[in-house]
Amino acid sequence: MKKKLWLTILVLLMGGVNLCHGQSLNTTAAEVADFDVQSATSNMQDLKSNLDEVVSQLYSLDEKERGTDNAISDKYRATRKEIVNVIQTINQTTDTIGEQLKKITTYKKLMLLTYKDIQASRSGMVDTKQYIEDFSNFIYKLDNKLYNENTNTIDDLKLMINSDNIPLTLANDSLVQSMILQLNDLMNNFQQNEETQLETIKKLNDLKTRTKDTIEQYQTEIEKLQQKKNYLLQFMKLYQNDTRQRQLTINNFFESTKGVYDRTVELVKDIKKWVYKVDFDMERKITALNELENDNEAYPLAWPLYPIEQIQTYFGDINFQTEYGVPHVGIQIKAGQWTPVYAARDGIVYFVADNDEIGINRAMIVHTDGYVTIYQYLKKTVIKPGDTVRRGQIIWYSWWEPGTRGAGFISKGANLTFEIFKDGIAMDPFEILDASIVKDKEALPDGYQIKYLRDKYARPIDITNLELMTGTTLAKRENQFLIKYGVGVYKQVAFREDAVKDTNIDKDMVICIAFAESTLGRYLSTNANIGNVGNNDRWDRVPFTSAYGWARAIPVTLNNAYLWAYHTINQLSRYGNKDGNIYASSPINWQTNVLKCLSQIKGYYIPEDFPFRTGPNPNINNPTPETITFGETLTQ
Structure with a gap:
């Protein structure tokens, strides 16, 4: 028993006490420590300050639009509805930001209290460790007056040296045994305190993570609020001009979807005829692309983003055509904010619309074998016309709601609209892409579920029986x-x-x-x-x-x-x-x-x-x- 105890003590003294079992303890991440809630609240209030003025301007526009015939056109009514929708989402965004700032305030207070608890506990544990070390050294010296360290029995030589005081020395043996038991209790208590501190550190790290995540959410929401406000003010400024300008603004607004479709079809027809309306040598780039491209891929095109959790609108959707007057020639894929968007295949960037003002951001990429792909409702581009891109290369990031950059007023939410043309003809992306990548087969229409199964069992690497992790995030x-x-x-x-x-x-x-x-x-x-x-x-x-x-x-x-x-x-x-x-x-x-x-x-x-x-x-x-x-x- 003595030998095991001394080994334990030796490890403790040589290695030191592990106060947090590998858990890192920083006061806070820099972005958490530097975040000023008061300044953020003021920033939010400033962004919302002009909203009442916009509403007042909207009522004035109503009067202008009525004119002398006391009537409001259907187009104006629809435009006004979209403007009101954006105003409502601004209010919702502001409410969301307010709740986030409350959470951040609470988290930061809890983090400070928890950190103080850890510091106080750690200080006490350091003192206790020193006490254990001194106590252990004393017991060790006392215990080794008579005992052989190897056999744990009384050593004859030590006995002879201490012969003048043998009764007192032997009496100390019972004292040593008693002190060892006390030391054992002390170390057990120390271990319990260490485990408690470990849980407290985990709590602090969890608070730090939650605070950091909430700050990131706040930064996203405040950017959306800024863009919506700027977008709305810009639209109102255009609209406040004379009657003719107001009519042009409405026409541009309503023709944005149709205009994008018409422009896309026009460009695709030119490309099919090898008529390239660009300021770079497209033919030379296509020749170079043919030499560069890898033709060993299992599918001619890859998905432009991941994960594929939901298809919001399918190819050929009748409701879309009824609402906008043009066929839906692609799919709308649900996309989280700032989701990377990838080139579906090696290709040449042919066209990019990167609007800071009202409009839909999009890109067109020309590939070999007659393929053309189009990507719509995008936030930030990292490409330009004439660039050669590779399969899986990031080209854009997705964005979010109506009234934000690249989404226009007509976006139905967070999505990427993806279109494929082959030899000038619009193709259903599901007929070309690997459908088995969709997360939930049951969410697909029946016809696509068959395609899902066909693609699943045709995978080059079979992981059909793979057990996935069960976490919800x-x-x-x-x-x-x-x-x-x-x-x-x-x-x-x-x-x-x-x-x-x-x-x-x-x-x-x-x-x-x-x-x-x-x-x-x-x-x-x-x-x-x-x-x-x-x-x-x-x-x-x-x-x-x-x-x-x-x-x-x-x-x-x-x-x-x-x-x-x-x-x-x-x-x-x-x-x-x-x-x-x-x-x-x-x-x-x-x-x-x-x-x-x-x-x-x-x-x-x-x-x-x-x-x-x-x-x-x-x-x-x-x-x-x-x-x-x-x-x-x-x-x-």
């Missing part, structure tokens, strides 16, 4: 997966977030590369090295000084001078890249394991050409040797 599924498969620091979500910070690589992609090559830290080929990063064809294994150094090396490698131009998973291994630079030499296993892992975390089937970038490559204009640090030898 992506964050919960990530955490569930890491807890199930990771070890030590490798199972911490915050560790993964730090690893991809300031890169454009999907965090889940880094998790799944680690899973495919080391089962998240269970099988390391060298210190902190999963197997691929930093290796070469001689099978050299480069150790890392820390787990973070290795984890960070993965996204850095994917952005180096050899791999920076790749956008989809199948380009990274010999599975889909037969003779180019690669990350992994495996012809099948690496691709299979990464896809299975991503599917479990994302909650739906991940295709082989899934895009792994979440933003433009930070090294795209300068893939210098500094970006080759971890992977130069790997891709020879």
Whole structure:
């Protein structure tokens, strides 16, 4: 019993007390600490201040529109309805922001109190640790006057040395036993306090995360409010002109959907006839594209965003045609705000409408084999006419509600409208895309469910029986997966977030590369090295000084001078890249394991050409040797 106790004490003294079991303790994230609720409230009130004036102007316009015949036209009535809708959404947005600011205030107060509790507890635990150390040293010296350290029996030599005071020394033995029991109780109490502090730290980290998320939601809502207000004021300014200008404004408003359709059809007809109305050499770019394009893809086109949770309007929707007077030649895909939008195939950017003013933002990309794709209702572009884009490359970000940039007044909510033309004819995207990527088969119409099943069983890599994580959100599924498969620091979500910070690589992609090559830290080929990063064809294994150094090396490698131009998973291994630079030499296993892992975390089937970038490559204009640090030898 003594020996085990001394080993425990020795570990305690040499290693120190682990006050938080690996839980990071920062006061708050910078964006939380720096967030000024009072200033944010003032900003919201300023943005809303002109709303009453706009309503008053609207009533004045009613009088102008009536004119002398005391009648309001149907077009004006419909326009007014849309303006009122935007005003109502401004009110709703303001209410939402108010609630978010209340939450942030509450969270910050709780965080401060919790942090003070942790600091007080930690200070007490440090003092207790010192007390345990001093107490242990005293017992150790007392206990070792007679006992042999190896056999735990009375040592003859020690007995002879202490012969003048043997009765007192032996009497101390019972004292030692009593003190050891007290020390054991003290250490148990210390451990309980440590566990309590761990729970408090987890509570603080949870508060920090919730506060950060709420601040991000506030920033999104305040941007929407700013755009809606500017959009509304701009429209009202145009409308307040003379009768003729008001009529033109209404016509432009009502013809926006039809105008976009007519413009699209006109451009597609020209392209079919090889008539290119652009200021760059389109024919030369198409020739270069034919030499560049990879024709080994399972499907001619890929989905332009992920996940596919809901199709709001299908190809050929009759209600759409009745309302807008033009056929619906695409699909409207539900899209969260700032969702990346990807090029469906290698192509040349032919046309871009990037409106800061009233209008629908959209892009047209020309591909080989007679394909043309169109993307509508977009927020921010990262492309321009004449650019060559690759399959899975980010081209835009989706946006949100009527009255926000790129959505116009007629947007029905958060969506991306995606259209496909083949040889000048509009095609139903579901007939061309992999339908099995849709998250919920039961939400599809019957005909599309058949296509879903056909595509499901035609998948190049069969993951039909794969068990998906059950969490209701992506964050919960990530955490569930890491807890199930990771070890030590490798199972911490915050560790993964730090690893991809300031890169454009999907965090889940880094998790799944680690899973495919080391089962998240269970099988390391060298210190902190999963197997691929930093290796070469001689099978050299480069150790890392820390787990973070290795984890960070993965996204850095994917952005180096050899791999920076790749956008989809199948380009990274010999599975889909037969003779180019690669990350992994495996012809099948690496691709299979990464896809299975991503599917479990994302909650739906991940295709082989899934895009792994979440933003433009930070090294795209300068893939210098500094970006080759971890992977130069790997891709020879």
